[in-house]
Amino acid sequence: MSTSITIFDTTLRDGTQGEGISLSADDKLKIAKKLDDLGVHFIEGGIPGSNNKDIEFFRRVQSLGLRAKISAFGSTRRKHSLAEQDENLQRMLAAGVPAATLVGKAWDFHVHTALQTTLEENLAMIGDSIAYLKRKGLEVVFDAEHFFDGYKHNPEYAAAVLSRAREAGADWLVMCDTNGGTLPGEVHEIVSAVGLALPGAPLGVHTHNDCELAVANTLAAVQAGARHIQGTVNGYGERCGNANLCSLLPTLQLKMNYTCIPHESMAQLTNTARYVSEIANVNMPVNQPYVGSAAFAHKGGIHVSAILRDSRTYEHIEPEKVGNKQRVLVSELAGQSNVLSKAQQIGLHLDPSSEQARKIIDRIKELEHQGYQFEGADASLELLLREATGEIDELFTFESFKMLVEKTAGGSVVSEAFVKLNVAGESLYTAAEGNGPVNALDNALRKALIPYFPSLRDMHLSDYKVRVLDEQDQTAAKVRVLIESRDYRTAWSTVGVSGNVIEASWEALVDSMRYALLGLHSPQPVRTEFGQRGLVNH
Numbered sequence: 346m347s348t349s350i351t352i353f354d355t356t357l358r359d360g361t362q363g364e365g366i367s368l369s370a371d372d373k374l375k376i377a378k379k380l381d382d383l384g385v386h387f388i389e390g391g392i393p394g395s396n397n398k399d400i401e402f403f404r405r406v407q408s409l410g411l412r413a414k415i416s417a418f419g420s421t422r423r424k425h426s427l428a429e430q431d432e433n434l435q436r437m438l439a440a441g442v443p444a445a446t447l448v449g450k451a452w453d454f455h456v457h458t459a460l461q462t463t464l465e466e467n468l469a470m471i472g473d474s475i476a477y478l479k480r481k482g483l484e485v486v487f488d489a490e491h492f493f494d495g496y497k498h499n500p501e502y503a504a505a506v507l508s509r510a511r512e513a514g515a516d517w518l519v520m521c522d523t524n525g526g527t528l529p530g531e532v533h534e535i536v537s538a539v540g541l542a543l544p545g546a547p548l549g550v551h552t553h554n555d556c557e558l559a560v561a562n563t564l565a566a567v568q569a570g571a572r573h574i575q576g577t578v579n580g581y582g583e584r585c586g587n588a589n590l591c592s593l594l595p596t597l598q599l600k601m602n603y604t605c606i607p608h609e610s611m612a613q614l615t616n617t618a619r620y621v622s623e624i625a626n627v628n629m630p631v632n633q634p635y636v637g638s639a640a641f642a643h644k645g646g647i648h649v650s651a652i653l654r655d656s657r658t659y660e661h662i663e664p665e666k667v668g669n670k671q672r673v674l675v676s677e678l679a680g681q682s683n684v685l686s687k688a689q690q691i692g693l694h695l696d697p698s699s700e701q702a703r704k705i706i707d708r709i710k711e712l713e714h715q716g717y718q719f720e721g722a723d724a725s726l727e728l729l730l731r732e733a734t735g736e737i738d739e740l741f742t743f744e745s746f747k748m749l750v751e752k753t754a755g756g757s758v759v760s761e762a763f764v765k766l767n768v769a770g771e772s773l774y775t776a777a778e779g780n781g782p783v784n785a786l787d788n789a790l791r792k793a794l795i796p797y798f799p800s801l802r803d804m805h806l807s808d809y810k811v812r813v814l815d816e817q818d819q820t821a822a823k824v825r826v827l828i829e830s831r832d833y834r835t836a837w838s839t840v841g842v843s844g845n846v847i848e849a850s851w852e853a854l855v856d857s858m859r860y861a862l863l864g865l866h867s868p869q870p871v872r873t874e875f876g877q878r879g880l881v882n883h
């Protein structure tokens with residue numbers, strides 16, 4: 346039978362101690378709902394003794410009716426005072442939630458240096474605070490701060506801290522690697538020793554990622570007997586972060602046969618990770634294990650050739666199990682398998698042994714050598730494949746463009762673009778202003794095309810990136826522009842390369858509009874709602 350592990354999420358508390366992460370009460374409520382849907386057991390919502398935003402979260406979260414237990418975090422009573430009169434403990438109680446996470450010192454050095462009190466007083470602070478919260482009916486998770494460092498310096502004292510917490514009634518004794526410097530072998534040894542010294546004690550672990558070992562250390566603790574793990578979505582947290590639950594949950598459940606969250610929820614993992622990253626406004630690393638967009642992306646031709654035969658050749662699990670998906674990238678490292686797979690995906694028939702397939706691969710490699718990058722520009726790649734196989738209707742052709750940038754005496758800068766296009770045999774000339782050259786070009790292109798292709802009204806540019814290509818390379822002084830565009834259904838990316846940033850932007854912009862018009866055929870004139878001449882597509 347599978348052993349259950351209690352999952353304690355601290356994204357809303359330790360996660361927000363990460364640099365650059367700040368969540369409003371509304372953000373926290375949304376994330377709490379998502380974590381609850383995923384099936385975590387505890388959600389640590391914040392520190393009521395710290396700020397009003399967290400107090401607001403604890404007040405409002407109660408009406409959400411979540412299944413997870415909400416926990417309020419705080420430290421033990423101040424030295425030489427009464428738990429009953431401690432303001433911080435009062436605020437934890439006032440949060441009105443069923444659980445409290447109480448942090449207490451487990452390293453003698455910290456007791457002397459940070460708290461500036463005696464070892465005996467620290468034990469009393471821990472015992473009194475836990476006993477008080479228990480008397481008030483809360484479930485108490487005791488976070489033994491710096492437990493592993495403390496144990497290495499003074500094992501008797503660190504053990505005495507846990508014993509005192511247990512005697513006072515703590516429901517979980519959580520050993521923290523607060524500075525993140527402990528190694529997996531040490532964690533295993535120490536947790537095993539604690540398990541022997543405190544038989545049957547409900548042990549947990551909380552690790553930090555300063556040596557990039559937070560996940561490994563948590564796994565080591567579980568293997569040594571810990572049955573409660575603390576971590577955050579995407580590993581957010583103080584300094585280098587906390588143990589990443591998005592790596593821990595699938596590793597424990599899919600590979601080590603522990604039960605962490607309901608089996609059917611595991612497929613929500615990728616979506617949860619991306620949702621939280623959106624709200625936290627932190628880009629996810631593409632190579633984040635399990636949930637990153639490249640976690641199952643195959644680039645090397647040899648890999649792609651094999652995964653097309655059987656994906657187990659280069660995938661450690663089926664991506665769908667964690668809600669992710671397989672991707673095949675096309676680049677200068679591609680072989681025919683990459684290109685064939687991409688062609689198949691967009692419904693193009695390409696004969697693997699044909700001269701045409703070889704020419705397409707050579708063309709992609711040549712363009713990548715010039716600085717293009719197709720793995721991040723799926724739409725440009727699709728246009729290239731369709732052009733090469735003759736499966737595209739060119740709905741407009743470019744004749745020329747001009748740019749003016751004017752800075753006035755008043756300090757404002759205005760960009761103006763003039764574009765000449767040919768649509769359905771007719772030459773069009775439009776001009777438009779913008780708050781920058783790319784915006785002006787975009788506006789001028791739209792002005793010319795929307796009367797003919799009204800669906801372009803629905804699309805907009807959502808991201809724009811410029812990269813100066815390596816000067817050591819043969820592509821010296823070139824820039825690569827990547828543009829992401831969206832409509833209400835989907836997003837697509839295009840690329841342009843040139844020695845001139847405006848020309849590279851233009852190329853990516855034109856590709857973006859050509860892609861938006863894929864599937865449309867030659868326009869025919871109609872009268873638009875404004876009475877001017879327009880065209881429809883069939």
Ligand SMILES: CC(=O)SCCNC(=O)CCNC(=O)[C@H](O)C(C)(C)COP(=O)(O)OP(=O)(O)OC[C@H]1O[C@@H](n2cnc3c(N)ncnc32)[C@H](O)[C@@H]1OP(=O)(O)O
Pocket residue numbers: 359362392394395396420421422423424448449450459460461470490523583
């Ligand atoms: C390992 C962790 O992640 S613990 C959580 C860390 N997170 C945070 O600190 C974020 C929220 N913190 C806060 O908003 C503030 O620090 C507060 C409101 C909690 C406290 O603010 P202040 O009263 O101004 O104190 P300050 O921030 O300087 O913290 C240091 C005080 O906490 C005391 N303290 C630290 N740890 C503990 C503990 N485990 N038990 C009791 N007191 C403690 C220190 O002794 C010191 O008090 P002193 O100056 O009287 O000696």
Ligand SMILES: CC(=O)C(=O)O
Pocket residue numbers: 359448488489490491521522523524551553
């Ligand atoms: C409690 C906690 O966040 C730590 O010790 O790292």
